[in-house]
Amino acid sequence: MHTSNWHYPTSIRVGAGRARELADACRFSGIRRPLLITDRDLGASPMIQQALDDCRRELGHCALFDQVKGNPTGSNVAEGLAAYKAGDHDGVIAFGGGSALDAAKAVALMSGQQRPLWDFEDIGDNHLRADPDGIAPLVALPTTAGTGSEVGRAAVITDEQARVKRTLLHLRMMPRVAILDARLTLSxxxxxxxxxxxxxxxxxxxxxxxxxxxxxxxxxxxxxxxxxxxxxxxxxxxxxxxxxxxxxxxxxxxxxxxxxxxxxxxxxxxxxxxxxxxxxxxxxxxxxxxxxxxxxxxxxxxxxxxxxxxxxxxxxxxxxxxxxxxxxxxxxxxxxxxxxxxxxxxxxxxxxxxxxxxxxxxxxxxxxxxxxxxxxxxxxxxxx
Incomplete structure (x- = not known):
């Protein structure tokens, strides 16, 4: 087993038990009022409750949005964005498998934008449409070893109306910190x-x-x-x-x-x-x-x-x-x-x-x- 800190360019904290550093990672990323976004299966799990407790104790605030489905949709992003704005949050914790991470990254992207979601699809120079200062900082904790979305600059979201998956892309969507804690994947x-x-x-x-x-x-x-x-x-x-x-x-x-x-x-x-x-x-x-x-x-x-x-x-x-x-x-x-x-x-x-x-x-x-x-x-x- 190892305990290491890497920068590639996301700051990556590797090691069993390092999920307990979540509040510190939020502070490092400039987040004081995070919204933790995860999927429906994980929302009631002990690992999510532990993360919420740690952040509430050390930061004073942390709310939960746990309505992301597998193959996240534009509706999931819209609902998460509504929760983000209603709670006056200043950053996002992406916690879960690739679906939760992608949805959380899309919410962070949209937190300060004036254009609709699909205007930022990865086609040509669409990423230049985004206001980079309107993208909230993220911390990511993967619970699966698959997508690698915790170090990526993209999110794949299903457009329900068109019945296609669309890729959103922006460098600022890349999490500031990724915590790779193998204990989160044991179940x-x-x-x-x-x-x-x-x-x-x-x-x-x-x-x-x-x-x-x-x-x-x-x-x-x-x-x-x-x-x-x-x-x-x-x-x-x-x-x-x-x-x-x-x-x-x-x-x-x-x-x-x-x-x-x-x-x-x-x-x-x-x-x-x-x-x-x-x-x-x-x-x-x-x-x-x-x-x-x-x-x-x-x-x-x-x-x-x-x-x-x-x-x-x-x-x-x-x-x-x-x-x-x-x-x-x-x-x-x-x-x-x-x-x-x-x-x-x-x-x-x-x-x-x-x-x-x-x-x-x-x-x-x-x-x-x-x-x-x-x-x-x-x-x-x-x-x-």
Whole structure:
């Protein structure tokens, strides 16, 4: 186990039990009247009550908004923003999995803006529309090792009316402090440990495969994949393994740093499916991943040669990486097809078009057309 402080550029406090530093992290970030935002499942949990008690004792005030759903929506953000303004808050505590963290970051973004939420979607220079002084400071405590949202500058929110996921982006949305306390993840069930871990792996893998030139992100992606290779099977096998839990939290943060290089077709399809069917994002990524890799194989020979070598796989190249990923999915209990989630091909054409339109498709190593994504989706449904 370790206790460390890093700056990359978020100030990251790593170590078991460091959630008790939450009030200090708020003071460091200039927050005196925080609103703690979490999801519906965590709202009544002992860890949230402890955080509220600590902040109320040391800061004098801390309120709770716990109405965030999985795959957070624009309505969640609007309700959280109303609570933020009603309580005269000056900062946000993002506490929970990726959904809670993303919703909290969107509330912080909107706390001092005059434009509507979707005006800040990550398209072109839309981030310049935001008043940076109107973005509240954040402190983040992840309870899952998946999205890495605690060190990211983006939030993914579902637009219920359009039935699409939209990415909001601004540097000021990046939390001032992230606390990686493995004890907060010990109660995560096996299936969610696997799904969130595969989300982190997808971030690292798609960043590694991206055609964008970003050597720092490449290096971070490789280290994240090495950590995930070692610790994901271990933590799924024993959820009380505190060391493995901590390593997974760090790997998750590395994944989020790596995808400054971009993501790809796995996310393009998974985000489209999440908007339509509301399934767990990490699970969708894990199922779709091999089908996208096969569709990209023709341009991945060199990166897969290097990755197989870095992971010391027994078989080199694309086949070695592909076989490892298939075995890892099976070992941690990921279904092989989307049909296992009850997803069929009735929306295949729509999903193909949505995936093509998704911003993540722009950094896929192959620029598949809508029909190409439709075909990949159909393969993922059928398992062929």
């Amino acid at each position: 995560l069930p096996r299936h969610l440990t696997a799904a969130t871990g595969m989300d982190a792996l997808t971030h690292c893998l798609e960043a590694w495969c991206s055609p964008v030139w970003h050597p720092m992100a490449e290096a971070v992606a490789i280290k994240g994949l090495q950590m995930l290779q070692q610790h994901l099977p271990r933590v799924v096998a024993d959820g009380q393994d505190l060391e493995a839990r901590e390593q997974m939290l760090v790997a998750s943060s590395l994944g989020a740093a790596a995808f400054q290089r971009g993501l790809g077709g796995v996310h393009a399809i998974a985000q489209s499916l999440g908007a339509l069917y509301d399934h767990h994002h990490g699970l969708l990524n894990a199922i779709v991943m091999p089908y996208v890799l096969l569709a990209n194989e023709s341009v991945l020979h060199r990166p897969m040669d290097e990755l197989a070598h870095a992971l010391r796989l027994p078989v080199p190249g694309f086949k070695g990486v592909f076989d490892w990923l298939l075995q890892l999915r099976e070992d941690v209990g990921i279904p092989h097809t989307l049909a296992a989630l009850g997803i069929d091909e009735r929306d295949a054409r729509l999903i193909g078009q949505m995936a093509f339109n998704d911003g993540c498709s722009h950094t896929n190593p192959v620029r598949h057309c809508a029909e190409g994504y439709q075909q990949i989706f159909s393969h993922a449904v059928r398992g062929c």
